[in-house]
Amino acid sequence: MLIWGGSTLIIGGFTNTGARYDPATDTWRPISTTNAPSARSGHTAIWTGSEMIVWGGIGLLGPLNTGARYNPATDTWRPISTTNAPSPRSNHTAIWTGTEMLIWGGSDSRGPLNTGARYDPATDTWRPISTTNAPSARSGHTAIWTGSEMIIWGGAGSGGTRTNTGGRYDPRTDSWRPVSTATAPGGRSQHTAVWTGSEMLIWGGTNLNGAQSSGGRYNPQANSWSSFTSSNAPSPRSGHTAVWTGTEMLIWGGIGPLNTGGRLGFLSFYRKN
Structure with a gap:
């Protein structure tokens, strides 16, 4: 597991350090800082199969549109081209298609964005993602890769309004189509x-009512939503993590309701029927 960047508790507290965790030996070792990207948080990181690609985020001088590629085999960094890169942003999403990294959404100093771009590490080049029929501008949303489409859902739009809309992007045709909102979370x-x-399983998050402990299941083949049980669900939270094991979704951590005053460290799982 590779950890990199983020914010710290000191003033101007951004970092450009990281570490590698080996679960087989339960040990950590540092990631080189030579040629590493500038310190930042709110960035994204994807794994290509041989490299971790870090992009965007916010640093001391504001939003960024820079990034770099880290090779754990050699413990080395090399920069990503900024030619035709998306505009600077943080709290965007990034997914790996198998050949490209797709960046979409996020926010800059003026507000949320509905633009994005595709990065090809084989050629170190960027090309834009169509905005025709794209979802509305947002940050704090999610993105998953189905094997043929990137599905964007939720997030905070202009004025911080939370949305339950989304879109499906097909890189083969550079086109968008909407995600149904009928019975959506x-x-x-x-x-x-x-x-x-x-x-696609959606869970947790926050809106004007506070942290949530609900979710939904989206079937792209049918373009339909269904609910899943709230029985024994984790307590409401946002900013948590989730992974799919092949049979279960594991939820961990996050920030609970304001009246609980804390970060959460409980591991919970949802087994799909």
């Missing part, structure tokens, strides 16, 4: 999404 941001192989 309520609008939210800072939630999680995982792909099971046939459904």
